Amino acid sequence: MEYSIGEFSKLTNLGIHTLRYYEHENLITPKRNSNNRRYYSDKDLVWIEFIKRLKDTGMPIKQIQHYAKLRAEGDLSLNERMKMLTMHRESLNEQIKVLQKHLAKLDDKIDFYHHEIERIAKE
Amino acid sequence: MEYSIGEFSKLTNLGIHTLRYYEHENLITPKRNSNNRRYYSDKDLVWIEFIKRLKDTGMPIKQIQHYAKLRAEGDLSLNERMKMLTMHRESLNEQIKVLQKHLAKLDDKIDFYHHEIERIAKE
DNA sequence: TCTTGACATAGAGTTTACTCTACATTGTAT
């Protein structure tokens, strides 16, 4: 299937402006029809979902840009892409660990507040 | 103990400019000496560490600002602060869950790449 | 034919959270 930018925007939950911005940043390069209108493929859909995943896990646009460039180079860049992904996995593991520590501390604080509130209520 | 802004900056790993910015945003209100110089207390240190935790777990400055205002109101606001913290705990739990899902998908992708690379190497 | 509505480009504007600059004052070491 192929999609106009409007349809693709709905499919991906990304604004039309955002899609054009991503194209401007060379993250994605949709084809054009005879009237210069963009059309996106299902492959583009899979790709943009992956971009969203990278973004949602804290990878900056610049780095995704680099990844996209490698991807465009094809199989030759498989090793380098692999390296990027494994490094990113490490960072993601680290993020999760940090958040879990924060969560534990927050739990402590909430417990403390519970006691405080009870103590005050008793007066 | 009390600390000048320079000392406090080192203790907290926040730049001097950032500390002044936080003060401008009413997150923290250090005392002043006779020459109008700021001085920070150990209580300020505990407080700023908590601010950092909220920030590092994605709470925007505006909300921390609100929390700081409640805190300044004293015990009367305990319940509302409590509510904010429990809501934030939920968001934190959610964030962790989402990241874990992303991690699993990323692992899959990395596995797939492994196979691809091996497949190509065999040719 | 006329008018929408979706799309196009170029470039300006927004938001968040800093970060830096310019310039004035003050405390400390020589």
Next chain:
DNA sequence: ATACAATGTAGAGTAAACTCTATGTCAAGA
């Protein structure tokens, strides 16, 4: 006494990632 480092304020500048505006084109329906 003087230089230098730390601090003060006000306000400008930065970076990232959008988001919006102005203006123009074009195909399809009333």
